[in-house]
Amino acid sequence: MKADIERILIARGAISDRVRTLGEAISQSLEELDKEEEIVLVAVMTGALIFVADLMRYLPMKIRIQLMTASSYVGKSTKSNNDLTLGKLPDVTGRHVLLVDDILDSGKTLTRIRRELEELDPKSIQSCVLLRKKLESAMDVPCEHIGFEIEDEFVVGYGLDYDGYYRNYPDIGVINP
Numbered sequence: 001m002k003a004d005i006e007r008i009l010i011a012r013g014a015i016s017d018r019v020r021t022l023g024e025a026i027s028q029s030l031e032e033l034d035k036e037e038e039i040v041l042v043a044v045m046t047g048a049l050i051f052v053a054d055l056m057r058y059l060p061m062k063i064r065i066q067l068m069t070a071s072s073y074v075g076k077s078t079k080s081n082n083d084l085t086l087g088k089l090p091d092v093t094g095r096h097v098l099l100v101d102d103i104l105d106s107g108k109t110l111t112r113i114r115r116e117l118e119e120l121d122p123k124s125i126q127s128c129v130l131l132r133k134k135l136e137s138a139m140d141v142p143c144e145h146i147g148f149e150i151e152d153e154f155v156v157g158y159g160l161d162y163d164g165y166y167r168n169y170p171d172i173g174v175i176n177p
């Protein structure tokens with residue numbers, strides 16, 4: 001697995017430091033919003049798997065975790081195709097939502113999920129991604145919490161995959177498929 005990684009972009013230590021500060025910032029912003037109500041944390045699978053597991057341990061308020069699936073990559077591709085498939089939407093009506101995904105690339109996934117969740121009339125929605133690519137399309141998507149800005153390169157590890165592999169790689173690395 002290691003041999004396929006061209007170089008490490010963000011090492012595990014830097015990831016965990018940032019996840020902690022991100023968690024603290026999110027907690028503060030959710031508390032300012034509402035001290036009483038619980039939060040529904042909607043995690044987009046499978047890319048956000050590791051990120052959300054780490055992040056939620058820095059969120060001390062009452063939260064429920066809801067997983068939802070989204071897939072836009074088919075097989076050995078580093079470009080998302082247009083047929084985004086979403087799984088069942090969680091029940092967010094009348095609740096505060098924190099939407100968590102791994103990466104903002106074209107922005108199609110987060111835009112579509114947020115729009116569909118908004119149609120369910122939640123009390124509020126904030127989005128959080130670990131990574132955002134420096135692309136105009138990604139910058140245009142409303143996203144309140146961002147871990148790292150990265151160049152437009154295909155990355156794997158810490159939950160992100162190529163063709164289903166490398167999610168278990170502990171750092172974030174650039175791969176040259």
Ligand code: IMP
Nearest residue numbers: 047080104105106107108109154155160
């Ligand atoms: P978007 O809809 O183009 O923003 O793509 C979002 C989804 O594509 C993310 O949730 C990831 O699962 C996947 N993706 C986008 N860029 C990368 C990458 O560099 N590595 C791995 N997966 C990626």
Ligand code: MG
Nearest residue numbers: 045046047102
């Ligand atoms: Mg994904």
